[in-house]
Amino acid sequence: MMHRLRLSKSRYISGDQCHLRLWYDSYARDLAAAPDDSLQAVFDTGHEVGEIACRRYPGGHAVAHDYRHTREAIDETRQVIDAGAAPALFEPAFVHERVLVRVDILQRLLGGGWRLVEVKSTTRLKETFVLDLAVQLWVLRGAGLDVREAEVLTLNRDYLYDGVRLDLNALFRRHPLIDRAGALHDLVGAKVQEMHAMLAGHAAPDIAPGDHCFTPYACPYYAHCTRDYVNPEHGIDELPWLTAKRRAQLESAGVEEIRDIPADFPLTRLQRIVRKAVRENRALVHGDPAGILAELTPPVRYLDFETFAPAIPRFAGTRPYDSIPFLFSVHTEHDGSTSTHTDYLHEHDDDPRPRLAERLVEALGSEGPICTYSGYEGQVIRALAVAVPDQSEALASAEARLFDLLPVVRNSVYHPEFHGSFSIKSVLPVLVPGMGYGDLAIPDGQTASVQYAGALASTDVEQRQRTFDDLRAYCERDTLAMVRLRQALGEL
Numbered sequence: 115m116m117h118r119l120r121l122s123k124s125r126y127i128s129g130d131q132c133h134l135r136l137w138y139d140s141y142a143r144d145l146a147a148a149p150d151d152s153l154q155a156v157f158d159t160g161h162e163v164g165e166i167a168c169r170r171y172p173g174g175h176a177v178a179h180d181y182r183h184t185r186e187a188i189d190e191t192r193q194v195i196d197a198g199a200a201p202a203l204f205e206p207a208f209v210h211e212r213v214l215v216r217v218d219i220l221q222r223l224l225g226g227g228w229r230l231v232e233v234k235s236t237t238r239l240k241e242t243f244v245l246d247l248a249v250q251l252w253v254l255r256g257a258g259l260d261v262r263e264a265e266v267l268t269l270n271r272d273y274l275y276d277g278v279r280l281d282l283n284a285l286f287r288r289h290p291l292i293d294r295a296g297a298l299h300d301l302v303g304a305k306v307q308e309m310h311a312m313l314a315g316h317a318a319p320d321i322a323p324g325d326h327c328f329t330p331y332a333c334p335y336y337a338h339c340t341r342d343y344v345n346p347e348h349g350i351d352e353l354p355w356l357t358a359k360r361r362a363q364l365e366s367a368g369v370e371e372i373r374d375i376p377a378d379f380p381l382t383r384l385q386r387i388v389r390k391a392v393r394e395n396r397a398l399v400h401g402d403p404a405g406i407l408a409e410l411t412p413p414v415r416y417l418d419f420e421t422f423a424p425a426i427p428r429f430a431g432t433r434p435y436d437s438i439p440f441l442f443s444v445h446t447e448h449d450g451s452t453s454t455h456t457d458y459l460h461e462h463d464d465d466p467r468p469r470l471a472e473r474l475v476e477a478l479g480s481e482g483p484i485c486t487y488s489g490y491e492g493q494v495i496r497a498l499a500v501a502v503p504d505q506s507e508a509l510a511s512a513e514a515r516l517f518d519l520l521p522v523v524r525n526s527v528y529h530p531e532f533h534g535s536f537s538i539k540s541v542l543p544v545l546v547p548g549m550g551y552g553d554l555a556i557p558d559g560q561t562a563s564v565q566y567a568g569a570l571a572s573t574d575v576e577q578r579q580r581t582f583d584d585l586r587a588y589c590e591r592d593t594l595a596m597v598r599l600r601q602a603l604g605e606l
């Protein structure tokens with residue numbers, strides 16, 4: 115195979131993680147797992163944030179030729195730079211030693227030279243972003259461009275949207291990194307040579323999967339690379355809160371299965387319970403769930419929210435990635451044997467919170483405990499109380515009635531089929547046989563928020579209604595699951 119392929123920034127990052135990943139990216143991309151809806155939503159968010167960041171540079175020139183027309187994109191970039199008029203370029207293309215990069219933003223500096231800008235949709239600076247910049251800097255300088263500054267733009271988690279106009283200066287946080295990126299110059303050059311040499315070989319490099327498959331990014335070839343692996347029935351990763359140190363100790367002793375962990379190996383109380391349950395292959399009740407739950411007197415309510423978290427704030431008083439509730443479900447148990455259900459789904463793209471808060475206060479009534487599964491509902495209610503001052507008093511008193519079922523499960527019962535997880539999706543089918551989420555079109559909260567955004571943007575009325583029905587069914591299942599779970603725990 116004659117190696118004529120170019121590297122790109124993303125392939126360089128792949129190669130820096132694992133040469134085999136780079137080899138697959140270059141010669142066998144079809145082995146990669148397709149991005150699921152959640153990952154696709156992350157990509158879409160990245161594009162949205164990138165486009166908004168470009169508005170910070172009015173008069174900038176967007177290079178029109180896409181990745182299929184690289185030569186034209188490079189020529190266009192050169193022409194715009196030489197013309198000397200555009201204050202910034204978006205997606206300009208450069209190549210150096212067969213490494214092609216498309217830069218998010220290149221800004222002309224008033225005193226001469228250029229500023230390289232990489233836009234990220236996260237709110238925190240990560241170490242790997244320095245490498246992103248370093249590769250681009252290496253290419254741009256190699257291509258003869260006078261780059262004097264380099265920075266990463268992230269979203270600013272402290273920015274509070276006023277609901278009228280996005281303040282593009284406050285929305286983004288600048289991280290100047292020219293020194294750190296420049297310091298990697300020789301290293302990048304050396305690694306580029308290694309990657310070209312590896313790709314020129316005929317065979318895929320022989321690299322076994324390991325921790326590097328998830329750092330800094332989850333590798334899309336993991337399923338392929340581990341296709342022949344036989345996973346342990348109850349591997350040590352099922353131990354709750356296993357520290358990296360203890361994991362390494364077990365691995366170096368050749369222990370893969372929980373049941374093989376020696377009796378004198380230091381474990382926490384819960385980890386010892388898990389080991390015992392696995393060895394005896396049965397549920398262990400190690401607390402008094404019935405006694406704890408007997409304190410809940412009717413009416414007992416069960417509450418669950420679905421939320422979405424827009425990167426770019428859309429409603430007054432919100433910050434990047436604030437969770438916005440758009441759906442709730444409440445089951446109410448009146449006498450321990452019958453329950454009624456109510457919910458609210460906001461079906462428009464304006465701020466859901468005022469109407470949702472009003473309906474929530476009605477649904478929760480003024481007395482009786484409100485069961486949740488995790489502390490998330492409490493966080494949502496506290497944020498709602500701030501966002502909707504009219505309802506803050508009623509919401510504060512609802513918050514005081516919350517009762518979290520998750521610690522009751524975690525501190526009372528373990529079954530090997532939990533596989534180390536106490537999420538409701540893991541414990542429900544075990545404690546309430548026959549009940550799960552497998553029959554639903556929407557199986558988890560992440561999918562719910564992606565589907566909700568899609569439905570709001572859709573003009574297909576039937577499809578939209580179908581998605582709304584699916585969302586309601588999913589959220590209702592979450593609260594019905596809690597009703598059944600409480601009953602099952604009470605009988606343990």
Ligand code: SF4
Pocket residue numbers: 131132133134135138321322323324326327328333334335336337339
């Ligand atoms: S799964 Fe791991 S070993 Fe396989 S290509 Fe990816 S990073 Fe490399």
